[in-house]
Amino acid sequence: MQKKILLLICFSALALILGGIALGANTFFTSDTTWEVYESPEEAGWSSQRLREAKRYYDSLHSTAAMAIHDGKVLFAWGDVTQNTNAHSIRKSFLNSLYGIHVEKGNIDLNDTLGDVGIYDFPDLTEQEKQAKISDLLSSQSGVFHKAGEESLTMRRNRPNRGSHEPGTFFYYNNWDFNVLGTIFNGETELDLFEEFEEKIADQIGMEDFSLDNTEYKQEVRRSIHPSYLFQVSARDMARFGQLYLQNGKWDGEQIVPEEWIQMSLRDHGNVPRNTVYDYGYLWWSATSGKWSDLGLYSAMGRYGQAIDIIPELDLVFVHRVNSNNATFGFRRSVSQSQRLRLLEMIVEAKESD
Template sequence: MLFRVHSFISVKSFRQSVLFGMIALTVYSCMPIQAYRYIVPDEQDVYRFKYETVKHADTCFEFKKVPVKKSFEVANWTSKVPLIKLPLDQFLKEQKTKYFVVIKNDSILYEYTDRKIKKYNPVPSFSISKSFVSACLGIAIQQGYIGSVNDRVTDYLPELNYHKNFESLTINHLLNQKSGIRMRVPNVADAYYGKVENVLPYIYFDHKPGEHFEYININYTLLGLIIERTTKQDLHKYFSDNIWSKIGTCDSAVWGYDYKTKHTRAIGCFAGSARDYAKFGMLYLNNGSWKGNQLIDSNWVKQSITPVNSLGENVGYNNSWFIGEKEVGDYMALGMYRQQIYINPENNVVIVSLMKFNKENLDLRWWQILRQVTEQTKSN
């Protein structure tokens, strides 16, 4: 892609910048020591740091499993390796996949689980949680807690008054990664591992709001604070009450929580099961409705899957959703290390993939891979 996405693409360069910033952090910051050791997120964070439970549904929705007529295959799409058709099981094993599930019409057509996994533990989804925050924002607007995405951020975070760019910064700029805010190492460390509100006095700008797209975590830290202040609920509880507990989720889930300042860590730190992530995908597939109950305004869903930022390679971005070509109409929630909730409305398909870190899979053309799998659901 032709843009900077700090949370799940530029891992190597990010680690290098962290090393240069470590001495300054030690001198000037009051961060917990684990923040320096684990400043780049990984799948163990959910066990290292404090979290709150996200309540699942009282009644578990179970997908039907249907036999398939033909085994799934996939071509190994990269810019370096010739196309080689592989059984999907083999391909996923090579990519160090933990879970992969294909759902069509409320039925599981295919499901893969790493054989090394002996029992269920919540699986981190990294920046997929940003799509959860986006959904919560739409509901908070629908419920009247927030006026609109065009409201100024200072209407809700008045302490942000020390730079002229705050005067024009809107919720929509945060939501669509066009805030112009500079990403600094202390912001990452505090937002992910330290006191969430510590980021507020140290926000700097590289651009005027609305002029430049740059995917950074601080934008969603601010959105999480806005939702919590207006609803007077922790973000994880607001999400559970309005979405997670209402879509038939079955398994235990957790969300990172700052107990010192009492804030949910909006930028990531969520962990759950592949099947439950798929239910969130189905909620969007059905325009915000779950089994006849309209949980998210359908207009918010439709607006969210219409691209407003062009990211190159025929991919768009809006409200924390990555959006494919208009002709295909697919879109996905995307997290670090290729955690993905892929939605293909034309074929009524939701695919969830949850990977271990594997730098080779970053080069794969995942849109094409997931479309190949989707195409094969037609004959199954």
């Protein structure tokens, strides 16, 4: 009798799993959620068969979670989308939202220079470097080529010589700029950026896994006095953040992030050499050529394959995660930009014609 009960339980569990796969693998939530979920991809206008093909490609990568939101509801979710893992450089797009709020309030002036707001480092900045504006840092064009925390090996190798470019004239993906923006935010607003993100963003849009316990200022004083501000965030909370931007900063009828700020942030402020898809705005990447530009794609991206991809033309938010928290994690387990965009392309191709 016990064996029969056990077999029934096993078969029931298997049926649920296979049923979830047939519906596009909506088998993700290990806890309660306020997200609405489509009963099937077809209900949202997507093909289950083509999404299964996309899922097979996803399974061939080092991806650990992915999630798509269409018209505010979950189209599919793969992997554990509830686990808080290192957001890497998506932290910069999080900070963008806070700058938008406080620029509108008048607490931050984008035309202020580093000299105006008293920024220094060791070794100290030159007079030319002190002329960089906050807007130059937002577009990663400060011309301050100082060592910085959380730099990748590629960043270190590609860093130009100090003084080689004037502020506002040259794009270099520069963690010094990004980290100093955190210092400037805290100093000019007299607030803590993590606490402000929790109050003004996470709580307002109903992030389900966010906690201040999963945030950290990382000091690397041998490189710079300005710490990195690190977030551990789940895929489903990243999806909410992407949905906020897709909705031009509105949530439940309330303007959380100024719409004008979002539009300004997505403009091409910095030409990115050797990137055939994106140019750089204010802490966001915007597609500026080809089919992705036609769809209006813009993205928050981080090391190893973290991404929030937003396609306004399809009312679609796509989140891609690679869990790098494992101590043995290495470069070979990353997902490249081209691989992630191929996965996104397969998802877009799964959209059925009206």
